[in-house]
Amino acid sequence: MANNSLESVLNIVRPEVRREKAYHVGVPKNIEVKLNQNENPFPLPDALQKRFTEILGDLSVNRYPAEFPDKLIATIADVESFDPDGIIVGHGSNELSHFIALCFLGTETNVVLPRPMFALYKSVVRLFGAGLTEVPCKEDLSFDVGRLIDAIQRVKPALTVIASPNNPTGLVVGLSDIRRIVDASEGIVVLDEAYIEFVPEASAQMLLNEHPNLILLRTMSKAFGMAGLRIGYLVGHPSLVFEMKKARLPFMIGKHDELCAIELLKSSDLISQWILEMRNQTDWMWNRVDEIDGVKAYPTRANFFLFETQRDPAQLADSLGAMKIAVRKMSSYPELATMLRVCAGTRNENQRFVDALKRCI
Ligand SMILES: Cc1ncc(COP(=O)(O)O)c(C=O)c1O
Incomplete structure (x- = not known):
């Protein structure tokens, strides 16, 4: 009989594949303010959403x-x-x-x-x-x-x-x-x-x-x-x-x-408005974060930025997660081990993030 035990079947998987870890973003549960994947935070206008359905x-x-x-x-x-x-x-x-x-x-x-x-x-x-x-x-x-x-x-x-x-x-x-x-x-x-x-x-x-x-x-x-x-x-x-x-x-x-x-x-008008608003929100949030005592925000040209505090970043991300706010841990990048990454959301979301960060620091 052929040897097709589970172990020998798993051994057929190319070693390059077996050695990998599956890509996993790791978003905490019940998040209300999602600032961890550099997404556009704005929903489609109703007319466009309707057009997509049609x-x-x-x-x-x-x-x-x-x-x-x-x-x-x-x-x-x-x-x-x-x-x-x-x-x-x-x-x-x-x-x-x-x-x-x-x-x-x-x-x-x-x-x-x-x-x-x-x-x-x-x-x-x-x-x-x-x-x-x-x-x-x-x-x-x-x-x-x-x-x-x-x-x-x-x-x-x-x-x-x-x-x-x-x-x-x-x-x-x-x-x-x-x-x-x-x-x-x-x-x-x-x-x-x-x-x-x-x-x-x-x-x-x-x-x-x-x-x-x-x-x-x-x-x-x-x-x-x-x-x-x-x-x-x-x-x-x-x-x-x-x-x-x-x-x-x-x-x-x-x-x-x-x-x-x-x-x-x-x-094109909608996209230009979105981009402008995301840039404004990034600037707004960057300035609020950087002015918090003991927090350093790193310069950026995109809709997200890195920041660093005196607190352990993984614990800080977990504390924010407990307040239903998702930011991205940087532990897989050794040179960024002290930092977290956050992207701009809507003004309300950004305000919630800044308030929560102040409470955590
Ligand atoms: C630099 C960069 N390239 C590519 C991607 C993936 O984009 P897509 O959603 O098109 O697969 C990302 C997503 O975070 C990214 O940051």
Whole structure:
């Protein structure tokens, strides 16, 4: 008889997968003020919510969508001024980071990642069995571009990933530094611009034409307020994207998600208002937090920021959790071990957070 005991079945799982921990945000129960996932806190206006419902009502869900969401790609190309042939849409940008790894990584390849950066990338590199070189940040938590370039020249990575604005720090990498990194790389450089709507002048969009090794990664989960519908996209040189599409699973985006994303992208006034309000709320909250005695707020260009107090951060997060407020623990980033991350909510939510923080300190 074949040995298919549970233990031998579990041993079939690739060791790279077995060694991982499942991604887990860890939101405390009964939260009323959710400031831990850098989301847009504003619900859709009623008319748009109704339109989303109508879209679902009109769909033939028994029929497949197009292999690739061409209508959404055309809308993104139009609204964001990209070449449609350079766009691939994904089920959130997280899903696209796996797809990028599928295209460029194997056990013989290297990846360079700056620290501290959105933790998912490290896990993706491990899952694909690629070699990882991490480059520590400077004292102010910004990426050390000189050391990054040294590492790129030394290990010749197939892939380097940079996030700007970076999560969890909120810091931006200047365009001239992005250019230096891309110029120094023979491999692919992915620039994760998940929060770029908060600082549009920092986008490296203008570098795309001259640099076929640059890929931009964008999401509709943050400024666009669609985290629940899962839409992200990448933009690269059309010839590179043509090759990448060969590894792309068809029918990845549901018809409803595609059509809702199109509706939202067309609502440019609403999106501009949201972005302005999220920026104002971030500034408002940053100033209130930084002026509390014994609390330091770290500079940011995104809709969230890091802060540090005299209290143990895990205990402080738990105390806030007990007051029904969720912030993000940073214990998985050694250089941020004394800090917590909070994102801007509505004015009421932010006021509740500031009041609660004062009571905890
Ligand atoms: C830098 C960065 N990239 C990507 C993502 C994932 O976005 P999505 O919801 O599109 O998968 C996040 C989410 O927090 C993020 O902070």
